[in-house]
Amino acid sequence: MTDPLTAAALAAALAAAPPPRTATLVVDDGTRIAHHRWDPDPGVDPDPVPVVLHHGFSADTLVEWAARGAVAALTAAGRAVVGVDARGHGLSDKSPDPTRYGERRMARDLRAVIATLDAPAVDLVGYSMGAVVALLTAAGEPAVRRLVVGGVGAGVVEVGGVDTRALPNGVLAEALLADDPAALPPEVAGLRAFAELVGADLPSLAAQARAVHRDGIDLAAITAPTLVIAGDRDPLAERPHVLAGAIPDARLRIVAGDHGVVGDSPGFRSAVVGFLRS
Template sequence: MEPPRTATVVVDDGTPIAYHCWEPDAGADAHPVPVVLQHGFTAHTMVDWLDPGTVAGLTAAGRRVVGVDARGHGRSGKSPDAARYGERRMATDLLTVVNVLDVPAFDLVGYSMGAVIALLAAATPAAVRRLVVGGVGAGIVEVGGVDTRTLPNGRLARAFLAEEPDDLPPEAAGMRAFAEMLGDDLPSLAAQARAVHRDGIDLAAITAETLVIAGDADPLAVRPHVLAEAIAGARLRLVAGGHDVIGSSPDFRSAIIEFLSR
């Protein structure tokens, strides 16, 4: 693919937020509504959306695509201060990027942490036409955000700051190893882990046509039907796999593209 046009907007607290833009493929029937993508925890736009082929599938379908790097991730600003994090703060960042795009409406896709961000954004008066949330389930309704019952946020924060990572629980060790492989800023990730959203989301305020999608063996997205039933008119799609379906499942990618192309 052609490299994206990458830009940065400085939001109200002084944090630079990077976003990456791809235009529809030459010859494709261009769609007027852009697709905004929000990645998951420890990842960034390129890892979650470009490398697995989701961006390519969307641009081939005529969509303009914008991927937002959440604060503390990718090319966006970093800080070890937990007070500067949380998915509600990240939703404000995302909406600031959308305001810069100056579009009347947009489709929004988020995964895991990004799904929480997307739900919070869609619960505002923002002009979200269609919404896709993946990698989350009943925890959104029952816990108020990412399911910390499966992976407690305090344990995760300590894992990113541990001097002896060999002694970490397996699930936390895996997330730290992934973050280190990507060259992530570990203190920033620890700060976000401490600030994870637990205050609930006004799902009744979401008016966008919504798809909830999850791996059928994803421990962080158990009982996704509970979330789908809490959003008016939402559809549910299960694909084979765990929390890695965002990068490993062609069915995951095709379900998103099909839903947004209806």
């Protein structure tokens, strides 16, 4: 996420967002994974299938989904919502050790949270890093009824995950740990500034950057109807039609914007809600 936010605007958005019920789950390696829950709005017909959200790199559930309006849009449509803070992010446990990270490890955490929901199925939405986590989860989790992935494109097919050709993971890790962020090149300076703005743990983010998934995903194993959604100026989601074409039952939606569409674009939110409702 690189969209420009001020501390005051972020604080105001968080204060205005619907408050969640937050809990933690201790997963198999002892890491505590925080997850946040919201009920459907009163007076609307509830859908028995919850929507599970997974945020992108350096964000967390409250910053990416609650403060930006996605949670409110979903609960207004009668959906219960569960947002998972990835390890190293938000209220989940932190570590500077890259061996504790990677999107495949995060997918195991996500499946552990899903297993606690006592729901007949889930609709799963992931953005950027979270999209890779969601794709890995859906490839091996029959409980996923519908899937939405945003902020990714051909890189998932061609390099196995987030497109490190546009943003090399080693460069990102070094930028996050740099002593003088003023000297950083513009392509990483925005990410560093965003991470600092939201109070992210920089050593943990650097560890995840070094562990980024690049082993490939069995996209043909995804059975859920899928929406691939990307901004038309997003350098991390180039050629999203390549990704949509590799998933058996996928459609593609392009919206105006860059990698910040997850927070900036009403069109993004309406596309997600509409697809999950259809």
